[in-house]
Amino acid sequence: MNILELKNVSMIYGQVKALYDVSLSVEQGEWLAIMGPSGSGKTTMMNIIGCMDRPTNGSVILDGEELSRLSPAELTAIRRDKIGLIFQQFHLISYLTALENVMVAQYYHSMIDEGEALLAMERVGLKERAKHLPRQLSGGEQQRVCIARALINYPRLILADEPTGNLDETNEHIVMEILRKLHNGGSTIIVVTHDPEVAVEADRTVFLEHGRISNVVRKNDVPDAVKAKDMQLSSAR
Amino acid sequence: MFMKMLVSSLIRRRSRMLAALCAIAIGATVLLGMAAISYDIPRQMGREFRSYGANMVLVASGEDALLKLEDSDRAAEVIPEKSLVGMTPYRYEIVRINMQGYTAAGTDFDQARRTSPYWNVSGAWPKEENDILIGSDIAEFTRLAPGSAINITGRASDGARFRRDMTVSGIVRTGSVEDEFIFMRLDTLDALMGNSGVAEVVEVSIAADEDELNALAAAISNHAPGVSPRLVKRVTQSETTVLSKLQSLVFLVSLIVLVLTMICVATTMMTVVMERRKEIGLKKAIGADNRSIAAEFLGEGMLLGVMGGILGTVLGYFFAQAVSMNVFGRGVILDWRLMPATVLVSVAVTVAACLWPVKRAADVEPALVLRGE
Ligand SMILES: Nc1ncnc2c1ncn2[C@@H]1O[C@H](COP(=O)(O)OP(=O)(O)OP(=O)(O)O)[C@@H](O)[C@H]1O
Ligand SMILES: [Mg+2]
Numbered sequence: 001m002n003i004l005e006l007k008n009v010s011m012i013y014g015q016v017k018a019l020y021d022v023s024l025s026v027e028q029g030e031w032l033a034i035m036g037p038s039g040s041g042k043t044t045m046m047n048i049i050g051c052m053d054r055p056t057n058g059s060v061i062l063d064g065e066e067l068s069r070l071s072p073a074e075l076t077a078i079r080r081d082k083i084g085l086i087f088q089q090f091h092l093i094s095y096l097t098a099l100e101n102v103m104v105a106q107y108y109h110s111m112i113d114e115g116e117a118l119l120a121m122e123r124v125g126l127k128e129r130a131k132h133l134p135r136q137l138s139g140g141e142q143q144r145v146c147i148a149r150a151l152i153n154y155p156r157l158i159l160a161d162e163p164t165g166n167l168d169e170t171n172e173h174i175v176m177e178i179l180r181k182l183h184n185g186g187s188t189i190i191v192v193t194h195d196p197e198v199a200v201e202a203d204r205t206v207f208l209e210h211g212r213i214s215n216v217v218r219k220n221d222v223p224d225a226v227k228a229k230d231m232q233l234s235s236a237r
Numbered sequence: 238m239f240m241k242m243l244v245s246s247l248i249r250r251r252s253r254m255l256a257a258l259c260a261i262a263i264g265a266t267v268l269l270g271m272a273a274i275s276y277d278i279p280r281q282m283g284r285e286f287r288s289y290g291a292n293m294v295l296v297a298s299g300e301d302a303l304l305k306l307e308d309s310d311r312a313a314e315v316i317p318e319k320s321l322v323g324m325t326p327y328r329y330e331i332v333r334i335n336m337q338g339y340t341a342a343g344t345d346f347d348q349a350r351r352t353s354p355y356w357n358v359s360g361a362w363p364k365e366e367n368d369i370l371i372g373s374d375i376a377e378f379t380r381l382a383p384g385s386a387i388n389i390t391g392r393a394s395d396g397a398r399f400r401r402d403m404t405v406s407g408i409v410r411t412g413s414v415e416d417e418f419i420f421m422r423l424d425t426l427d428a429l430m431g432n433s434g435v436a437e438v439v440e441v442s443i444a445a446d447e448d449e450l451n452a453l454a455a456a457i458s459n460h461a462p463g464v465s466p467r468l469v470k471r472v473t474q475s476e477t478t479v480l481s482k483l484q485s486l487v488f489l490v491s492l493i494v495l496v497l498t499m500i501c502v503a504t505t506m507m508t509v510v511m512e513r514r515k516e517i518g519l520k521k522a523i524g525a526d527n528r529s530i531a532a533e534f535l536g537e538g539m540l541l542g543v544m545g546g547i548l549g550t551v552l553g554y555f556f557a558q559a560v561s562m563n564v565f566g567r568g569v570i571l572d573w574r575l576m577p578a579t580v581l582v583s584v585a586v587t588v589a590a591c592l593w594p595v596k597r598a599a600d601v602e603p604a605l606v607l608r609g610e
Contacts, residue, residue: 052606073526076521077526079521079522079603085522091515096242103238
């Protein structure tokens with residue numbers, strides 16, 4: 001079953017065709033990577049899938065619901081209930097502790113549950129840092145808090161825009177490990193990345209260029225060079 | 238969680254919130270100060286005006302030159318006790334010091350201090366039977382000083398001569414005819430003259446507006462036919478007009494202060510919303526609806542309003558005291574109801590000032606969080 005379906009979706013800003021006539025289906029439990037040069041429309045696509053923007057044209061069906069028919073308040077409800085967002089800049093609330101940042105998502109969703117939030121912190125390996133403010137955490141740790149927050153309400157779909165873009169290699173591996181676990185647990189993940197090493201983990205990689213899908217690569221079709229590099233890395237680990 | 242977010246946001250983002258808090262607190266300070274003073278002005282200024290002298294004098298009606306004190310006592314029965322500030326009899330007789338004739342006034346010094354608070358006495362007010370005050374002109378002329386002993390002579394009502402040693406306790410300066418008088422206790426003068434129970438005039442100071450004074454004058458004429466009351470018109474009229482002008486001035490200033498506070502809070506909140514666009518976008522992206530966002534900002538505004546209001550109330554009390562001490566020379570009496578009213582007004586003003594910024598906050602697009610602005 002498809003959890004997400006884009007049909008002839010376009011996003012046009014004045015003269016700029018940020019997305020043009022894009023059609024794409026994503027299966028339940030699939031790990032999809034989106035790659036492409038800067039300005040090719042990756043973030044635009046994420047915003048549309050994440051119910052934060054409406055396309056100029058075309059239809060988006062998320063978990064069986066046609067998004068263009070929904071009111072802003074209903075879109076908010078979908079974001080809240082079905083989507084987990086992971087950002088390149090983490091976007092933690094600076095005046096709340098790591099744990100409270102996770103609990104904020106619970107608060108907007110339904111009700112807070114400190115025990116569960118702590119458990120989520122534990123899952124990303126940050127239980128002891130729960131009471132720290134974001135600025136007291138490293139970039140990698142902040143990203144893990146961001147992931148814990150994205151996962152706390154059991155979203156149907158996890159969207160990550162450049163989740164490793166601001167991280168060093170060690171932290172990148174930690175984050176990838178978490179994503180891998182999520183994938184193995186059956187979560188649907190869509191990740192935007194510049195990094196072939198990240199893309200190689202995905203079941204499928206979609207390449208965008210000038211707002212259009214230029215290429216689609218399945219995991220098994222990944223060019224040997226990339227695969228070989230991946231093998232080296234995993235054996236080195 | 239809501240409270241935790243509010244409090245954390247206020248505490249951990251101190252500097253910005255301090256600016257807003259200051260604006261509110263200063264606004265509330267001035268507001269309470271102004272309100273307290275304007276509430277208190279009638280009392281303060283009423284006294285102030287009364288210190289320009291009596292606003293009613295009683296003289297004998299008809300042909301009689303002398304007023305019987307029993308008549309003036311009858312008149313006093315008509316005046317409500319709590320608005321009667323003072324009632325001072327003056328009996329005038331001629332006495333001599335070193336053969337030089339002077340006007341001696343017998344009076345009640347306790348009452349005189351109330352009906353003529355502008356009297357400037359150097360030395361002490363008379364206490365003993367033989368203490369006297371002398372007018373400053375006499376003091377200059379005779380070179381008498383507080384503490385000087387003098388000898389007073391004259392003729393009593395029955396023509397017999399009298400002579401008494403007295404002490405100058407103080408010198409009074411009024412800027413008017415009193416500077417040429419000698420003041421002594423009425424009972425002392427009565428004893429010298431050998432009769433009592435009469436006076437030329439009785440000066441009365443009453444806390445009342447013009448209409449009330451007119452009504453009182455009529456009532457006195459009725460109740461004590463031997464007395465003819467006269468109003469000292471000039472002072473009572475200006476008292477009312479100056480009072481109402483002062484109050485409307487204070488009202489205007491308060492209004493301006495309120496508007497300024499509102500502008501100040503609105504700009505601060507606007508800046509806060511602008512600074513926190515990212516955070517608002519993030520909250521919306523993870524599922525906060527407009528109502529939650531609005532509630533958070535209004536909640537912050539309200540909390541600021543309460544804190545600023547309370548702070549301002551405390552500061553405003555001291556502010557009012559200081560202003561009152563400087564302007565009127567005495568403390569202000571604060572109506573306690575003004576305190577919760579000030580806090581309420583602060584909250585109302587803050588919330589009103591937050592409405593537009595809050596709307597802007599609710600309008601923030603969640604899409605901006607993914608775009609690295
Ligand atoms: N709000 C907007 N108004 C006008 N143009 C926009 C807007 N948002 C995006 N664009 C344009 O749409 C195009 C696609 O932008 P998008 O952010 O999706 O690119 P991207 O693939 O995410 O790039 P990057 O890798 O640099 O993040 C760009 O040319 C951008 O300038
Ligand atoms: Mg982008």
